[in-house]
Amino acid sequence: MADWYTTFANSGVGTTITKQLGLPRPVELRRYEPGQPLLPGPVVVGSAGQGRLRDTVTAVLRDAGVTVQSPVTADGGTDGEKLGAVVLDATGLTGPADLAGAHDFLAPALERLRSSGRVLVLADPPAAAGSPARAAARQAVDGLVRSIAKELRGGSTANAVFVPEGAEESLAAPLRFFLSGRSAYVDGQLLTLSAADVPANPDEEKPLAGKVAVVTGAARGIGAAIAEVLSRDGAHVVAVDVPAAGEQLARVANAIGGTAVALDITAEDAGPRLVQQLVARHGGVDVVVHNAGITRDKLLVNMDAARWNSVMAVNLQAQLDITQALLDAEGALKPGARIVCVSSQSGIAGNRGQTNYAASKAGVIGMVRAWAPEFAERDATINAVAPGFIVTEMTAKMPFGTREIGSRINSLQQGGLPVDVAETIAWLSQPASAGVNGQTVRVCGQSLLGA
């Protein structure tokens, strides 16, 4: 469902007014629905530099039923058909001169991009490039992609994936995600893959079939959307929220055939209690989503200890403690487990009045980075998702002006929906996402904050 402004801007009179006044013209984003093709149009795949990924990319896309065109036809415009996506393989850049190829390929291709189109650039990671010239060229991709994301209109996005040597196997799931409607509100992001044993998803329509997923804070808002999407993708969801939210929690669990667990995640025995339940009832857990979070805003000088402590306890300490309890208990985390921790844009950009919240959410980013190697040893992953402005009950309570500005200051010119965060989390939870570990993915429409 689009917000009022998006609906207005796309109405007859709204179109005229917004065009004349030069107001933002947000469009309704292409969002994933089961059964939907990966892309609504063909993809053109080009390269700059040597490009070692074209065959992989082409194979994955053909497998997904997407028509792959070569740059020659893109340039000449064979039939003028609008493109669903443009993929640039920029691996093997040796120096800035190679970047000219990126320009040559992208400029004409972007002209043919349809609305809610996708631009994806694949490159080598800038770190350990071997020479300053190589490093410069690789790092240049960062500025290039972020700028394309800002130039695109009509709900289109641009993102980059850094693929280290040996991590080619890890590319399929991120490639599908970034081109699909699942990544509707992920824009201007740079993701770095790692080498891993990558299992195939059992079924692209039900990638989480047979999995058990626990979601904290599932009674409403983003958590309820996560529970729904994980269930749609095939998981049995154990929905956790505070006892006082039990009525809504039961409704969420019953709507998706899940299980409701009333538990305050900050309770002293929360970890053991959850572990006990997951082991006894479900034989362990495959996916853990730490979503529960609270805000207790005040300027730092006015903030009492209670505000500080409660935010830290829910948003950060509980994630640490419960994850540790799961790691410690034999058989609690099933092989190939996926942990996804909800951070926030405030944890990246900071926010006035949110020292406690921003500190807790930044802490989450540090936590997943530090834990990634240990999880990799178990063939598991731990990642964070940092939502930007997401339209929920929480944001509905904001003053009108704050809310309107908050939702417009991003490249997609609109707020995201809970389902956008949920889709990203569901993707990170897939078996095939084994090569994404220790990362923080922003779901913010390329927000200007902290960019």
Add this chain to the structure above:
Amino acid sequence: MAQSQQPATRKAAIVGGNRIPFARSNSAYAQASNQDMLTATLDGLVARFGLQGESVGEVVAGAVLKHARDFNLTRESVLGSKLAATTPAYDVQQACGTGLEAAILVANKIALGQIESGIAGGVDTTSDAPLAVSEDLRRVLISLNGAKTVQERLKALARIRPGMIAPEMPRNAEPRTGLAMGDHAAITAAEWEIGREEQDELAARSHRSMAAAYDRGFFDDLVTPFLGLTRDNNLRPDSSVEKLATLKPVFGTGEGATMTAGNSTPLTDGASAVLLASDEWAEAKGLPVLAHLVDAQTAAVDYVHGGEGLLMAPVYAVPVLLARNGLTLQDFDFYEIHEAFASTVLATMKAWEDPAFCKEKLGLDAPLGSIDRSKLNVHGSSLAAGHPFAATGGRIVASLAKMLHEAGPGKRGLISICAAGGQGVVAILES
């Protein structure tokens, strides 16, 4: 010759329970019907145990105060719930014993192998209680309904007199004596010389114990909030003997009156449900077995002509149950004696300690003896939670099963519930 096949019996497992917080009459649930509350309670149970779309063997529940439209209350609630529509259901009613009796019925069918799983429940509302019209008005309305012409209708309506309009409010009174249940309990309290202070002590302890249990999260997986209520709104965590001592007696008469609104249960709305199953069913579903329902017994007393107190039937039921199971009254780790009135609990225990009563009335050689008070209603009971008649049994069964489970294997608990009509229902649970 064909041998009669005695079905092998097994003990039914208690898997868990759910209830909505109990609400004092005409408060949070004033607009909720029995069906609303029972359906929400079933749905909370379904969510807790992942039973969406499942068909359980049978759902057995009831209400003491029931509208005529609720003739098929339990089945209608099942149809409105997330359970499979193919789940059979029936209603039972044994006054305040309804909830426990429902659990016994489900457990017995499981024991006989007739069903593998079942839900026992109960619900009551004193806010949305059926309202009766006076007998005169009822006759007029019936003839109005039968009238065929406008004239006939007007004639029928003309017979209505202002005096007929006042509705007959439901009363918590015994039909055969006309006395309120509290008045009956007051007679027993006087007979057994139950003092005011010990009643207030029991009441204060009930409130404080239940509040503490809530605080430590004991009810997290036993209660699901409803209509914004997250805890029983009768609960007074700061209850004290001093505060209770200030209340005026409401039952009994004169100097000796000891029973107040503080040491008697208020009229309450609420619902509860318990999931029972065979061990195999629970195991196959990965669900816990908190305890087993070992045995149960009912009894009734002649409170009209026989000189026995209205609420004393459990006193008679327990020794029968103990004898059949080769147990003494002291062989239990927890006692759940329903607090209809504080004085009822105290009179019950006093009777078991009394050599003369035990010999003459119960026919025992020796008194059953006393019970360790620290094992009695350890997480509070009806004085704290309130008492929606048919829902109390389910509250107690689920809570006791969880307490036994927490205490470890081989622990035993005794449930004793008194009921209107001079009846009592008692049961043994074991972890």
